[in-house]
Amino acid sequence: MKIGVGCYYNYQCTPYGNAVCISNCCCTNPILTTRAPIIPTTTTRSVAALAYCYNGQRTQVRCTTSTDCAAQQTCINGVCCTTTGQEYTGACAGLPAISSCQPNRLCGQFTCTTSNYCCECQYGRTSGLCGQNGLTCPTGYTCNIQGYCCATCANGRTPFGSCFNGLCASGYTCQAGNICC
Structure with missing residues (x-):
């Protein structure tokens, strides 16, 4: 089991x-x-270092796509989590996905995430729009190609999952944008 x-x-x-x-x-x-x-x-x-999945499950397996995960697991927010059928509810760093990615991982003005759902950002939550009319991102965020300010780890590393009720894996902290760095 x-x-x-x-x-x-x-x-x-x-x-x-x-x-x-x-x-x-x-x-x-x-x-x-x-x-x-x-x-x-x-x-x-x-x-x-056990990261948190969107539903509170713990995991230590990082991923970039679901093919990096075991059977019955989905790559969501950069970590492998047990597939429940409810992944869309937390696909965007704990927030619901906008939609599923289209063929060829297309999402229009959004980003196709590791879980194959469309969100404003690959990892973390957006702080708003950027790039247009001189809008810049606050500290801890980077302007992505779609024009959204997306949370980034200060060291440039990929986040180790998203925060779950403010919690992250041991040795990681919950940063702005709901990412664990």
């Missing part, structure tokens, strides 16, 4: 008890005898 946490190795599932990594997802393992989980005295960043 899937626990709903992404993984690459079995040891990444040990904090969740009697679980193993199958197809990049921690799953309960009825074959193993039940024993107390081994809690390491030190954790690696990959184990400790």
Whole structure:
């Protein structure tokens, strides 16, 4: 049975008890005898840094498209999350998508995101329009090609998911635009 946490190795599932990594997802393992989980005295960043999905699920698997994710998972806000059929409700950094992307990943004046939904920004929420009539973006935002100010991490890295009720993975903080940097 899937626990709903992404993984690459079995040891990444040990904090969740009697679980193993199958197809990049921690799953309960009825074959193993039940024993107390081994809690390491030190954790690696990959184990400790569990990003939040739009619905509160935790994951550590980054992605750029859903093909980077395991079966029954969708790449949403740059992380692999269990597919629920409700992805559109949080596809735009926790806000509902405008529409689904058209063939060839087209979205008109919007951006086709990692989850194949149209939003103002690839990651994060917009702070408004830019580029036209001399409009500029506030600090922490960059003007995208569609003319929207989109949240960016100060270090130029891709956000590690979106904030969930102000929360981010360990070692990341919730920034303006609802992104985890």
